[in-house]
């Protein structure tokens with residue numbers, strides 16, 4: 562008989578979580594929980610789990626929305642402060658790097674010819690080769706960054 566009481570308590574606990582209880586059942590459950598530590602424990606575990614479950618969907622979207630808004634605002638700022646500049650920076654850098662790649666065999670042959678005719682050390686030739694490859698993109702990047710700085714200064718003054 563007492564086993565039935567605990568089973569009834571568990572069933573009512575489950576029902577109260579899903580659809581709520583009739584007042585008579587609720588009163589009976591409250592009374593049983595006050596007398597029975599095992600069911601009271603079960604009830605508090607269930608309630609904690611339910612509370613955690615309910616608080617999650619509320620907390621996550623609010624935080625997410627705030628973060629998304631922040632990100633959108635950041636993005637908007639980026640777009641208005643000349644993301645064009647960084648596009649050209651990348652385009653020019655990529656173009657000059659590609660030019661370096663495609664012209665590399667020619668340059669290497671030219672450097673080999675120089676080395677053969679003027680007796681330049683191999684290290685100098687290799688260094689020249691590396692410079693040919695790395696300097697134009699760096700130069701292009703430097704020019705664009707400088708122009709960007711100038712534009713920023715100009716728009717700050719006006």
Ligand SMILES: [Zn+2]
Pocket residue numbers: 566567570593597599600601
């Ligand atoms: Zn019980």
